[in-house]
Amino acid sequence: MATDAERVRAQETAAPIDLWTRLKYDRNWLGLWFMLPAAAFLLLFLTYPLGLGIWLSVTDTRIGRDGVFIGLENFEWLNQDPVFWLSVFNTFLYTIVASILKFALGLYLAVLLNNHMPWKAIIRAIVLLPFIVPTVLSAIAFWWIYDTQFSIISWTLTELGLISENINFLGEPNNARASVIAANIWRGIPFVAITLLAGLQTIPQSLYEAATIDGASRWQMFRHVTYPMLTPIIAVVMTFSVLFTFTDFQLIYAMTRGGPANATHLMATLSYQRAIMGGNLGEGAAISTAMIPFLLAAILFSWFGLQRRKWQQGESDD
Amino acid sequence: MAEVRIRDVRKSFGHVEVIHGVSVDIADGEFVVLVGPSGCGKSTLLRMIAGLERISDGQILIGDRVVNQVPPKERDVAMVFQNYALYPHMKVYDNMAFSLKLRGADVGDLDARVRRAADILGLTALLDRFPRQLSGGQRQRVAMGRAIVRDPQVFLFDEPLSNLDAKLRVQMRTEIKELHQRLTTTSVYVTHDQIEAMTMADRIVVMHDGIVEQIGxxxxxYDNPRNTFVAGFIGSPAMNFVRGTVRANGGPGRLEAGEGVSFPLGDGWSAHDGRPVVYGIRPEHLVMAEPGQPAVDGEIAVVEPTGAETLLVSRIAGAEFQAVFRERHAFRPGERVALAPLLDKVHLFDAETGQHL
Incomplete structure (x- = not known):
């Protein structure tokens, strides 16, 4: 064993390492180098716009004129604004109804697609179609489907003798809400279905065989095997689904621009209208900033939903 | 408990027939092992008994009932899977209780049965754990517990020990055998491991390419293999085979194996004079030749001592021959050795059909 004196001598005789060599070869510094591009990317494209948005929301900036700090005045103003509160209501209605239906239908479709069937690969590809089509394009298609005069739905129902005059899909507030929700569901199902399908395929076949021999019916297998095994994936999918739906803009803007009478204005579309079309960047930014608490709540919900279940943890002996 | 009768059962996947008419009668309380190399159809046959695969043709009876059209849950069978197939999100207790819960069993009865099974398998302390928190052997025991709880007519085991390490496999083998002696439930056990088959079975069904080669x-x-497949499959290390022609020449015959090498034969083979055959001798039936004893001469290639016995690999007539000795010899690779087959342990098989003569 080396004495203290020997150790001190060893340190003195070791060649001094200059700073540049350390920066090049030290593990910790190396880690920093590797992290830098990603960090710069995040700062530039995520943190900066978010910070700027929040800053704008506490100023009275307009397009073409720098604003000054006005504190929470924008938010006080919005609090008095019935249109803003209508958009909050719309956003919640849109998100809750669409997410629940997307989940239910997506799960149903995933379970269906998980069965053996002919042309499985092709059917799965077809299911993905709504997700592949550009949003604006599908919005235009829906716009046409919902057209007051030429709607194919109205036409079919008329031909079948079920209605006598065309349905005013996008002209009447509640009809318009239902219509845009339906379009969103159509567009969102593939994401839910395909992701849940991927989750379903990770469930070992032998569990179903064991359940079959244990005497489980198809519903009991779903209830006691499929669903509990799928919960971690469901948490991820539904978090993303809720975030996408809550912040949806394209579909609404292309179909209704928030009309009729602001009945389909979501917070995102209202923010765009006030900030870009109306020029009130500060006020628009304030609407966007007001979305942050809700989105944070959704993320926190998923954070706890994503916590590994007790049964997924365990000893590391396998 | 019940007997299981398999009558000329066939199985096709699409146009490919993988089981070509298998018939096996399994007596009440018997422990039967289906053994064979992978792809021989043993697991498929087991899954047909369980009801997880449709029976393409033929009949399977459990008790007196033809079960071809009976759904798995009404067949009253329990199955232990190779990967255990425990429900990962349920604790041990719930895994074992699941089938009873589905049947709406009385809670008190259910609890008593789970605890009794846990007691039999030494799982009582683990009832509150999740499968992830168990070792391989413990999971295997839970899988068996799940089967025991139901008190079924037939236990089906699908390679249950394949995922365990060698030591644990030997231990679990004994446990399963003890369990069967205690419960005496009719059991069908599938394995590719002939040692497992030999040690556990009341009777073995040797399968190969979708047919039954031999039942016994x-x-x-081991003593009377019907053909070269069974002879080569049962026994470890495997039987040595050499092709050649029987020469009776008056007294005790011999086998001409080419390259001027001949193997001694006992009496009674003269009827097969001139016949091309496969000569089979087990490694444990080769001994060091005494002077004057009929023997074959080989060159030692590899010596593998295991302590209890020594495996000797030698080259004779271009082929490798294995011999096992319990006594210790000073073998060295490259040396010559004279090996004498025990003449009454020699097997001759027809060279074309592989059938035992």
Missing amino acids: EPLEL
Whole structure:
């Protein structure tokens, strides 16, 4: 064993390492180098716009004129604004109804697609179609489907003798809400279905065989095997689904621009209208900033939903 | 408990027939092992008994009932899977209780049965754990517990020990055998491991390419294999085979194996003079030749001592021959060795059909 004196001598005789060599070869510094591009990317494209948005929301900036700090005045103003509160209501209605239906239908479709069937690969590809089509394009298609005069739905129902005059899909507030929700569901199902399908395929076949021999019916297998095994994936999918739906803009803007009478204005579309079309960047930014608490709540919900279940943890002996 | 009768059962996947008419009668309380190399159809046959695969043709009876059209849950069978197939999100207790819960069993009865099974398998302390928190052997025991709880007519085991390490496999083998002796439930056990088959079975069914090669008690298969496949499959290390022609030339015959090498034969083979055959001798039936004893001369290639015995690999007539010795010899690779087959343990098989002569 080396004495203290020997150790001190060893340190003195070791060649001094200059700073540049350390920066090049030290593990910790190396880690920093590797992290830098990603960090710069995040700062530039995520943190900066978010910070700027929040800053704008506490100023009275307009397009073409720098604003000054006005504190929470924008938010006080919005609090008095019935249109803003209508958009909050719309956003919640849109998100809750669409997410629940997307989940239910997506799960149903995933379970269906998980069965053996002919042309499985092709059917799965077809299911993905709504997700592949550009949003604006599908919005235009829906716009046409919902057209007051030429709607194919109205036409079919008329031909079948079920209605006598065309349905005013996008002209009447509640009809318009239902219509845009339906379009969103159509567009969102593939994401839910395909992701849940991927989750379903990770469930070992032998569990179903064991359940079959244990005497489980198809519903009991779903209830006691499929669903509990799928919960971690469901948490991820539904978090993303809720975030996408809550912040949806394209579909609404292309179909209704928030009309009729602001009945389909979501917070995102209202923010765009006030900030870009109306020029009130500060006020628009304030609407966007007001979305942050809700989105944070959704993320926190998923954070706890994503916590590994007790049964997924365990000893590391396998 | 019940007997299981398999009558000319066939199985096709699409146009490909993988089981070509298999018939096996399994007596009440018997422990039957289906053994064979992978792809021989043993697991498929087991899954047909369980009801997880449709029976393409033929009949399977459990008790007196033809079960071809009976759904798995009404067949009253329990199955232990190779990967255990425990429900990962349920604790041990719930895994074992699941089938009873589905049947709406009385809570008190259910609890008593789970605890009794846990007691039999030494799982009582683990009832509150999740499968992830168990070792391989413990999971295997839970899988068996799940089967025991139901008190079924037939236990089906699908390679249950394949995922365990060698030591644990030997231990669990004994446990399963003890369990069967205690419960005496009719059991069908699938494995590719002939040692497992030999040690556990009341009777072994040797399968190969979708047909039954031979059915019999372990030692019967070992002593009287019906053909070269069974002879080569049962026994470890495997039987040595050499092709050649029988020469009777008056007294005790011999086998001409080419390259001027001949193997001694006992009496009674003269009827097969001139016949091309496969000569089979087990490694444990080769001994060091005494002077004057009929023997074959080989060159030692590899010596593998295991302590209890020594495996000797030698080259004779271009082929490798294995011999096992319990006594210790000073073998060295490259040396010559004279090996004498025990003449009454020699097997001759027809060179074309592989059938035992």
